[in-house]
Amino acid sequence: MTDSPCHSSLYLPFECEIVSVTDLTPGEKLFRVRRKDGAPLGHLPGQFVQLSLLGYGEAPISVASSPTRDGLFELGVRRAGTLTGALHRMNAGDTIGIRGPFGRPFDLPRLRGQDLVLISGGCGLAPMRSLIQYCEDRPDEFGTIAILYGAKNRANTLFKEDLAAWQSSARFACSLTVDNSSDDQCYSGNVGLITALIPPLAFVPEKTIAVIVGPPPMYRAVIDELKKLRLPAGRIVLSLERQMRCGVGKCGHCTIEHLYCCQDGPVFWLNEIEHLRGAV
Ligand SMILES: Cc1cc2nc3c(=O)[nH]c(=O)nc-3n(C[C@H](O)[C@H](O)[C@H](O)COP(=O)(O)OP(=O)(O)OC[C@H]3O[C@@H](n4cnc5c(N)ncnc54)[C@H](O)[C@@H]3O)c2cc1C
Numbered sequence: 001m002t003d004s005p006c007h008s009s010l011y012l013p014f015e016c017e018i019v020s021v022t023d024l025t026p027g028e029k030l031f032r033v034r035r036k037d038g039a040p041l042g043h044l045p046g047q048f049v050q051l052s053l054l055g056y057g058e059a060p061i062s063v064a065s066s067p068t069r070d071g072l073f074e075l076g077v078r079r080a081g082t083l084t085g086a087l088h089r090m091n092a093g094d095t096i097g098i099r100g101p102f103g104r105p106f107d108l109p110r111l112r113g114q115d116l117v118l119i120s121g122g123c124g125l126a127p128m129r130s131l132i133q134y135c136e137d138r139p140d141e142f143g144t145i146a147i148l149y150g151a152k153n154r155a156n157t158l159f160k161e162d163l164a165a166w167q168s169s170a171r172f173a174c175s176l177t178v179d180n181s182s183d184d185q186c187y188s189g190n191v192g193l194i195t196a197l198i199p200p201l202a203f204v205p206e207k208t209i210a211v212i213v214g215p216p217p218m219y220r221a222v223i224d225e226l227k228k229l230r231l232p233a234g235r236i237v238l239s240l241e242r243q244m245r246c247g248v249g250k251c252g253h254c255t256i257e258h259l260y261c262c263q264d265g266p267v268f269w270l271n272e273i274e275h276l277r278g279a280v
């Protein structure tokens, strides 16, 4: 049986041009990218793309910018291995392949009108930044917004300029912490795990939704702290990372029991997955 054009196009990368490359940390770069056909990416916050380089393969990467911003989109990429290493050697003007956007985005209709607590760690700030920019551009659609971010140390803190702007913005209450500051005499901010930032939050559980994106060990500890403040699982959103290949629910690489992380997720409500083995 031959694939219909619509089906096969799921596997067909379109060409994109790297418009600019900026260092975020020693191991992470921000790539501003535009489709060569001039069309918008058409994503929503929380979705990812499959980024491809000829001879290196493909990797899922979250979109780090909001669709409310101009025709470009941004990808914050950690140098992890073969493909991301090759991408880090590329420059403005180079061509990459993109499939997508894929995956279930943050549930904007359910977030609207709610107070939000947006909690991210490490690279998790990339997809969270898309949601934060969206909230920034639609200020009347959401209640109060608390941003909590934790990084290993100041050198490994992503999106420093954005964080500084969110800290000085009246729209957000933005708190940062680093795991360790022993090598950094100039740092005078919070030191410790991100969980320490949660107890001081004074939120009303009935009108609050928490969103968590970060490295796997962060989830359980953050969820426990939120539950101590009486936030139910139906008001906690997570974005999960799994090894992926196709990105479109065909290959089975990304399963969490019966769920496909690439299509049913990567964004889940906690009450949809907390009973599944190995989910969080
Ligand atoms: C939905 C989703 C969104 C993601 N968003 C981002 C993002 O915004 N920025 C970013 O830098 N990275 C993101 N990642 C992780 C990124 O896809 C991997 O770092 C990338 O695939 C590594 O490819 P590589 O060829 O450079 O490394 P490889 O040479 O394939 O592997 C290097 C190492 O990374 C590990 N690895 C590969 N894929 C993953 C994965 N999915 N999760 C954890 N470890 C992995 C391998 O096991 C190996 O140890 C995301 C992953 C998913 C599933």
Ligand code: FES
Pocket: 243, 244, 245, 246, 247, 248, 249, 250, 251, 252, 253, 254, 255, 260, 261, 262, 263
């Ligand atoms: S990545 Fe292939 S089914 Fe999810």
